[in-house]
Amino acid sequence: MLSLEGVTKSYGAVAALRGVDLDLYPGEAHALVGENGAGKSTLVKILAGVHEPDGGSFRIAGQPVRLASPAAARDAGIAVIYQEPTLFPDLSVAENIFMGRQPLAGLRRIDKARMREESRALFARLGVPLDPDRPARGLSIADQQLVEIAKAMSLDARVLVMDEPTAALSGVEVERLFAVARSLRDSGAAVLFISHRFDEVFSLCQRITVMRDGAWVSSDATSELTVEAVVRRMVGRDVSTLFPKQDTEVRDTVLEVRGLTRRGVFEDVSFDVRGGEIVALAGLVGAGRSEVVRAVFGVDRYDDGEVRVGGQPLPGANPGAAMAAGLALVPEDRRQQGLVMELSVERNMTLTRRWGLSRAGLLTGGAERRTAADWAKRLQVKTSALTAPVSTLSGGNQQKVVLAKWLSTDPKVLIVDEPTRGIDVGTKAEVHRLLSQLAGEGMAVVMVSSELPEVLGMADRVLVMHEGRLVDEIQRDRADEESVMLAATGQKGVSA
Amino acid sequence: MSLSAPPALPATVSKQDSLLHRAFVARELGIVVALVALLAVTTAKNSRFLETQSIQDLLLGASILVILAIGQTCVVITKNVDLSVGSVLGLVAFAVGKFFVTWPHANLLVALVIGLGMGLACGVVNGALIAVAKVPALVITLGTLYVFRGLDYSWASGQQINAADMPASFLRLGTRTLLGVPVLAIVAVVVLVAAGIVLRSYRSGRELYAIGSDATAARLSGIPVSRRVFAAFAVSGALAGLAGVMYAARFGTIDASAGNGIELQVVAAAVVGGVAIVGGSGSVWGAALGALLLTTIGSSLSVLQITPFWQQAINGALILAAIGLDRLLALRLASSLRGGRPHGA
Amino acid sequence: MAPDRTGTLRRSLLTWDVAVVVVLAVVIAVASGSVDSFASQRNWGFLLLDLVPIALIALPMTLVVITGEIDLSVASTLGLVSAAAGKMWADTTLPLTLIVVLCVLLGALLGAVNGVFVTRFGLPSLAVTIGTLALYRGLAFVVLGDRAVADFPTGWTDGAVGFLPGTRIPWVVLPLLALVLVFALVLHATPVGRALYAMGNSTDAATFAGIDVARTKMWLYVVIGAVSGVAGVFWTFRYASARADNGNGLELQVVAGVLLGGVSIFGGRGGLLGVVAGVLLLGTLRNALQLDNVSADALTVVTGGLLIVSVLLPNAAAWLRSTTAQRSRRAGANPVTPASSANPA
Amino acid sequence: DSGSSASSGSGGSAAAAPAGSAAASTDTGSSAASSGGSSAAASTGSDASGSAAAGGTTADYKTGLKIAFLPKQVNNPYFTVADGGGKAAVAELKGTYKETGPSDASASSQVSYINTLSQQGENVIATSANDPNAICGALKQAKSAGAKIVTYDSDTTPSCRDVFINQATPQGLADVEIKMMSDEIGGKGKIAILSATPNATNQNAWIALMKADLKKPENSGMQLVTVAYGNDDDQTSFQKTQGLLQSYPDLKGIISPTTVGIAAAARYLSGSKYKGKVQLTGLGTPNQMRQFVKDGTVKEFALWDPAQLGYLAAYAGAALASGTITGKQGESFSAGKLGSRTIGADGVVILGPPTVFQASNIDQFKF
Numbered sequence A: 001m002l003s004l005e006g007v008t009k010s011y012g013a014v015a016a017l018r019g020v021d022l023d024l025y026p027g028e029a030h031a032l033v034g035e036n037g038a039g040k041s042t043l044v045k046i047l048a049g050v051h052e053p054d055g056g057s058f059r060i061a062g063q064p065v066r067l068a069s070p071a072a073a074r075d076a077g078i079a080v081i082y083q084e085p086t087l088f089p090d091l092s093v094a095e096n097i098f099m100g101r102q103p104l105a106g107l108r109r110i111d112k113a114r115m116r117e118e119s120r121a122l123f124a125r126l127g128v129p130l131d132p133d134r135p136a137r138g139l140s141i142a143d144q145q146l147v148e149i150a151k152a153m154s155l156d157a158r159v160l161v162m163d164e165p166t167a168a169l170s171g172v173e174v175e176r177l178f179a180v181a182r183s184l185r186d187s188g189a190a191v192l193f194i195s196h197r198f199d200e201v202f203s204l205c206q207r208i209t210v211m212r213d214g215a216w217v218s219s220d221a222t223s224e225l226t227v228e229a230v231v232r233r234m235v236g237r238d239v240s241t242l243f244p245k246q247d248t249e250v251r252d253t254v255l256e257v258r259g260l261t262r263r264g265v266f267e268d269v270s271f272d273v274r275g276g277e278i279v280a281l282a283g284l285v286g287a288g289r290s291e292v293v294r295a296v297f298g299v300d301r302y303d304d305g306e307v308r309v310g311g312q313p314l315p316g317a318n319p320g321a322a323m324a325a326g327l328a329l330v331p332e333d334r335r336q337q338g339l340v341m342e343l344s345v346e347r348n349m350t351l352t353r354r355w356g357l358s359r360a361g362l363l364t365g366g367a368e369r370r371t372a373a374d375w376a377k378r379l380q381v382k383t384s385a386l387t388a389p390v391s392t393l394s395g396g397n398q399q400k401v402v403l404a405k406w407l408s409t410d411p412k413v414l415i416v417d418e419p420t421r422g423i424d425v426g427t428k429a430e431v432h433r434l435l436s437q438l439a440g441e442g443m444a445v446v447m448v449s450s451e452l453p454e455v456l457g458m459a460d461r462v463l464v465m466h467e468g469r470l471v472d473e474i475q476r477d478r479a480d481e482e483s484v485m486l487a488a489t490g491q492k493g494v495s496a
Numbered sequence B: 001m002s003l004s005a006p007p008a009l010p011a012t013v014s015k016q017d018s019l020l021h022r023a024f025v026a027r028e029l030g031i032v033v034a035l036v037a038l039l040a041v042t043t044a045k046n047s048r049f050l051e052t053q054s055i056q057d058l059l060l061g062a063s064i065l066v067i068l069a070i071g072q073t074c075v076v077i078t079k080n081v082d083l084s085v086g087s088v089l090g091l092v093a094f095a096v097g098k099f100f101v102t103w104p105h106a107n108l109l110v111a112l113v114i115g116l117g118m119g120l121a122c123g124v125v126n127g128a129l130i131a132v133a134k135v136p137a138l139v140i141t142l143g144t145l146y147v148f149r150g151l152d153y154s155w156a157s158g159q160q161i162n163a164a165d166m167p168a169s170f171l172r173l174g175t176r177t178l179l180g181v182p183v184l185a186i187v188a189v190v191v192l193v194a195a196g197i198v199l200r201s202y203r204s205g206r207e208l209y210a211i212g213s214d215a216t217a218a219r220l221s222g223i224p225v226s227r228r229v230f231a232a233f234a235v236s237g238a239l240a241g242l243a244g245v246m247y248a249a250r251f252g253t254i255d256a257s258a259g260n261g262i263e264l265q266v267v268a269a270a271v272v273g274g275v276a277i278v279g280g281s282g283s284v285w286g287a288a289l290g291a292l293l294l295t296t297i298g299s300s301l302s303v304l305q306i307t308p309f310w311q312q313a314i315n316g317a318l319i320l321a322a323i324g325l326d327r328l329l330a331l332r333l334a335s336s337l338r339g340g341r342p343h344g345a
Numbered sequence C: 001m002a003p004d005r006t007g008t009l010r011r012s013l014l015t016w017d018v019a020v021v022v023v024l025a026v027v028i029a030v031a032s033g034s035v036d037s038f039a040s041q042r043n044w045g046f047l048l049l050d051l052v053p054i055a056l057i058a059l060p061m062t063l064v065v066i067t068g069e070i071d072l073s074v075a076s077t078l079g080l081v082s083a084a085a086g087k088m089w090a091d092t093t094l095p096l097t098l099i100v101v102l103c104v105l106l107g108a109l110l111g112a113v114n115g116v117f118v119t120r121f122g123l124p125s126l127a128v129t130i131g132t133l134a135l136y137r138g139l140a141f142v143v144l145g146d147r148a149v150a151d152f153p154t155g156w157t158d159g160a161v162g163f164l165p166g167t168r169i170p171w172v173v174l175p176l177l178a179l180v181l182v183f184a185l186v187l188h189a190t191p192v193g194r195a196l197y198a199m200g201n202s203t204d205a206a207t208f209a210g211i212d213v214a215r216t217k218m219w220l221y222v223v224i225g226a227v228s229g230v231a232g233v234f235w236t237f238r239y240a241s242a243r244a245d246n247g248n249g250l251e252l253q254v255v256a257g258v259l260l261g262g263v264s265i266f267g268g269r270g271g272l273l274g275v276v277a278g279v280l281l282l283g284t285l286r287n288a289l290q291l292d293n294v295s296a297d298a299l300t301v302v303t304g305g306l307l308i309v310s311v312l313l314p315n316a317a318a319w320l321r322s323t324t325a326q327r328s329r330r331a332g333a334n335p336v337t338p339a340s341s342a343n344p345a
Numbered sequence D: 001d002s003g004s005s006a007s008s009g010s011g012g013s014a015a016a017a018p019a020g021s022a023a024a025s026t027d028t029g030s031s032a033a034s035s036g037g038s039s040a041a042a043s044t045g046s047d048a049s050g051s052a053a054a055g056g057t058t059a060d061y062k063t064g065l066k067i068a069f070l071p072k073q074v075n076n077p078y079f080t081v082a083d084g085g086g087k088a089a090v091a092e093l094k095g096t097y098k099e100t101g102p103s104d105a106s107a108s109s110q111v112s113y114i115n116t117l118s119q120q121g122e123n124v125i126a127t128s129a130n131d132p133n134a135i136c137g138a139l140k141q142a143k144s145a146g147a148k149i150v151t152y153d154s155d156t157t158p159s160c161r162d163v164f165i166n167q168a169t170p171q172g173l174a175d176v177e178i179k180m181m182s183d184e185i186g187g188k189g190k191i192a193i194l195s196a197t198p199n200a201t202n203q204n205a206w207i208a209l210m211k212a213d214l215k216k217p218e219n220s221g222m223q224l225v226t227v228a229y230g231n232d233d234d235q236t237s238f239q240k241t242q243g244l245l246q247s248y249p250d251l252k253g254i255i256s257p258t259t260v261g262i263a264a265a266a267r268y269l270s271g272s273k274y275k276g277k278v279q280l281t282g283l284g285t286p287n288q289m290r291q292f293v294k295d296g297t298v299k300e301f302a303l304w305d306p307a308q309l310g311y312l313a314a315y316a317g318a319a320l321a322s323g324t325i326t327g328k329q330g331e332s333f334s335a336g337k338l339g340s341r342t343i344g345a346d347g348v349v350i351l352g353p354p355t356v357f358q359a360s361n362i363d364q365f366k367f
């Protein structure tokens, strides 16, 4: 029904897709898997008409098509749930679902009653009691995702594309979503499903396409594949070699977090981190890990609790003070929080050290250039020039810039939030090696990660969060996939 | 805790019921209350403030500002701003006067069409520059504010058009009443109702809100963003043109400086009426009420015999109070929306 | 990576700053050749004197706009400060030196009020400063009313327009130059300047880098208020007249100069060299055209046109670059080499 | 001074304090009017036109003088007419005429134009000051660069110019307006004043004089209840009129010494139930008021002819530049068709008494 052949797409210097083939058939659910940055979302955007491919052919029902806009894709019967929810915060949920194609009554007026009823019906099918009249502002990520799903469902599309729709959902909601997807599939629609959760992939899909570094690797029937085989194809090598954390001598406690609470987000979070160890914060997306580390660093305020660094209490909501005390946070959203995309590599790298590099309050440029060049070399940042805007760098190199920016402050405690999200295989290994090395030098490292293998491979201790609470602490030797997932899904009480 | 506890589902749907609507009503109601209070205080001081004649005058005084505020609302909702409306008004008003000077017996409708057409043309210039070339509206309309006014000045070159130069039938439009309601106010109300309905109940109207709320999401939803923004500026221009015709009819005396500086009042009216300058929310009803409130303040200050020096200061304070109040309401709304549903996961 | 290097070189040579400087040089050269008495020292003295208040306020305005905010109330601040100076001089026995100090403090206070609204309450600076634009001007009239206080000691009033010994260049140019230097250093060569660019591009990223965005902006508003206060004092003495309407409309000229200087209204981009050149360009162009007997109307059109061009041109350039890049990529058949396989497999 | 009308009986008094115009008192730019072009038109003062014909030889004057007019604001119709008068005079004098100026009525922009004119080596700068002090410094510099300075309509501090052409004395204007009002309401009842901006110096000077007039025994029947300000903005003036009538139900008359105000007030009255019951007078232009005089809303109002003001300013400037006069009290010069004029105290030359326009004579005036 829908077929792509040899599709290529570049963002400036980054080749996001380099010859991808994909065939979707009616009545079949097709999974697309691949590492972060493999190009899955880019492929989705091409299907959605957001981007036009640079090359390759695109056919629907055998006819070559050109989707110049999202509206064109929609009219061609393609419904898309994007990875990042794209809602209108000021508009009601019902309007969000039907924007651009609201049901009309006489005189082409929008039929609000019908819109509301249809939204209710959609939510009923999904089993969530969302009020169609409330504004989208303030919806949790999960609810936002549900609105996106309802939106896609309402299209009655021939092709349903879902880019990690379940990342923010709990088991119950995932099951409902799957029920809906299956019924769509059984009524003859083609489904393209993207997820990092293999259990979901294997339970929903009949066929799996693997991508790596923007290229097509394989497409096979699910029945012929195992999880291990898929992972091997995704990564291209043995997984275990990726995580070279060496055992190091553990030193004194550097960071103490006591009873940290932010109402409605996380509650009573306490933990210690010692020099030389890597502590991982694990949990499902939305468990509140990022919020905890943001509060520790002082970007967010908290209602209750205390943070101490080297025994000294840290004032809340003051990142500057946290930095002075020796804290560093590599945030999860590189583009929004980690980097100033318009500024040069050099300026980004030295942004955290601008006072340290100045003499008598003045920055002469030389010191900045030297520091930046030094770190670029140490982390092997590939860039045309240090004066090039950081936005022209590939994702992995951007991540290295963020790391350089924080490592150059010579922190006592390094907090990294999803340090390897969106970066390629080689860089990932380098980042892991670096973290391990830093811990070896006595730094305390807190790592928030959603990637279980990363957590298991790197962490000396795993702290697991569930719905804003710290529910488990697992030592390295006892940590395995099952124990972490059990705690992360809330199926284990608070352990000793 | 039982195995696989289902996520806590909100038992609070009824509490949240149409919060959006309530916030909307609260905002508009606030202005109405302020308006009523103002009328009450002024009338208490001087009973003749509420006579037919003065109500008529009030409506007449507000109608031009209301028309401009409606156009501005369309633009501001999309997260843009049109600072050139005052200059467009001036240019059109002079053109209409000049038109009657040249063809004293021309049909009134022709003048109206010319005014609307010129305003539209100005709006199209703004819209094309902003939507097609994708440059910031603030800078472009600041530029066209100068350009249109400069054209107006050099065209008029010191000329003034007087009531005697225009047909009495045209001027009568400016003062005439229909069932006790001034014609110009009726025009404003018709435009208001039309714009209100389009913005509330038509796809194109709702899409303006969508664009202002999140332009990227709008693009992903298949909304022709550039075209809609362009249209918003065209509408604002056309309405400024209409306001120019009304200005000519009402004041009868026109020189090139008509409407000079009115843009800030227009933006103020919209902001006071709850149209968020960051786009995505607000209504023409609110903006119209804002315009009415500003006009009423002007009249009552003089009736209350408050020294005129205070008037501008009070206007400024009012704008600050309005955006502050808006922010407060938004925060309230946000916090009441939070916590309703603890966690999706 | 040679081609990339030349690319960056070309980019840095073609920046807007440089373009404005070049245009300025061309205007000066052409005007010197073709406009009588343009190149005279006397004329430059007049020209510079007229530009002092605009240039003065443009300095902090550049910083404010680079952080992504705006301050439209500067001219009203200038007016209120001037009115206060007149009031104090006429109705109290305070020594003039003290009055000057109080005036600058008053300016800082007015700026702080803006700052509180913007940073504490999180309100959009455009709306806030439209409000204070009206409020401060209104208060100026409340303070001084219809009066014009003019009996300042001639030592002060003549001093304000005095020349450097042996020249026709006003001495105030020297402190102005010093301030330009200070602001340029702060913006381009201090940690604070780096922070300003960072927060203008991304508030989030700046916050995560430990920059106290709210406090920095607060201080910027205090500074721009104080500088507007200084400009108000200068204005009062230069024109030997304290009036409530002093500097009316000056904010648009300041903003026009800043934008023409290549500062992005969305923040994060631009520099002081460009702004100084932009202010000078507006001033010299006006002066030259005025000397050439071009009417005020045409000057208005030119100002507006320049503003529009200043945002259109960089955009057009970017558009041209991207289309040529695309074409060359298409033409170059995009050899798909597995670039990232350079990583260890 | 035997003025052409009843009003000027008490004219010609009092030395002129620096005074401005009625019409041009505005900073907003919408003042008095004419539908374009200058109006050589009917002269106001009968004695002026009388003595003019013979004496006014242009022989005493240098030819080829560069005479520049710098109004408060270009594009202001009032000044367009006034400067038109100046243009006619310069043509008679075989000089070079120029009009230039800012499009906003602010002193600071005027300064930059004065500087430009002094650079350009103008022999005469005729200007109407937006601020009596603010443009002083620039004028002095122009003077030292050789230009002769004539102010018209709105004066500066006397030391900054050579001659001021005063359209009328403040006392004369105040007297005319009180007289007209008194005649219209039979000397009894509450009256109000609708002024321009609260900070219009000349307006305030007139209002003060009118208040003094009202204290005189013959005016004791009239009682001034308030002064309202319409900011020389049509809409505001309109609203203020409305406000006045609401605030003071027993109001008998309104005096509006500003052309914008009187026109707006007339328009309000003509469309309201107060028409004919509440009297309106003040300063206005014939073109703007014609319709209201004819429909009975307004009985009479006054003004001078702005074209003559500019005409006289040009002659005074030419006389200064030719060395005929220096600006001292007692010197006289010939002013073309306006005849010979003598400089009064402080270098002030008075144009003549204002004209009172009524239904009977209004059609003779086209400005």
Ligand SMILES: Nc1ncnc2c1ncn2[C@@H]1O[C@H](COP(=O)(O)OP(=O)(O)OP(=O)(O)O)[C@@H](O)[C@H]1O
Binding pocket: A011, A012, A014, A015, A016, A034, A035, A036, A037, A038, A039, A040, A041, A042, A043, A083, A394, A395, A421, A422
């Ligand atoms: N707008 C853009 N500009 C430049 N590069 C981009 C842009 N969007 C994506 N990329 C790059 O293209 C590559 C593919 O990204 P894509 O979002 O398709 O990955 P993905 O497979 O969806 O990853 P994930 O699993 O993290 O969602 C990445 O290297 C990314 O950094």
Ligand SMILES: Nc1ncnc2c1ncn2[C@@H]1O[C@H](COP(=O)(O)OP(=O)(O)OP(=O)(O)O)[C@@H](O)[C@H]1O
Binding pocket: A138, A139, A140, A141, A283, A284, A285, A286, A287, A288, A289, A290, A291, A292, A332, A450, B338, B339, B341, B342, B343, B344
């Ligand atoms: N109740 C809520 N209302 C609004 N937003 C919410 C709510 N709960 C979570 N979010 C948002 O969802 C996002 C994810 O939550 P959080 O960062 O706490 O989870 P996490 O465990 O770090 O997940 P991730 O893997 O995405 O980093 C946050 O950015 C947060 O703002």
Ligand SMILES: [Mg+2]
Binding pocket: A040, A041, A042, A083, A163
């Ligand atoms: Mg993706």
Ligand SMILES: [Mg+2]
Binding pocket: A289, A290, A291, A332, A417, A448
């Ligand atoms: Mg996170």
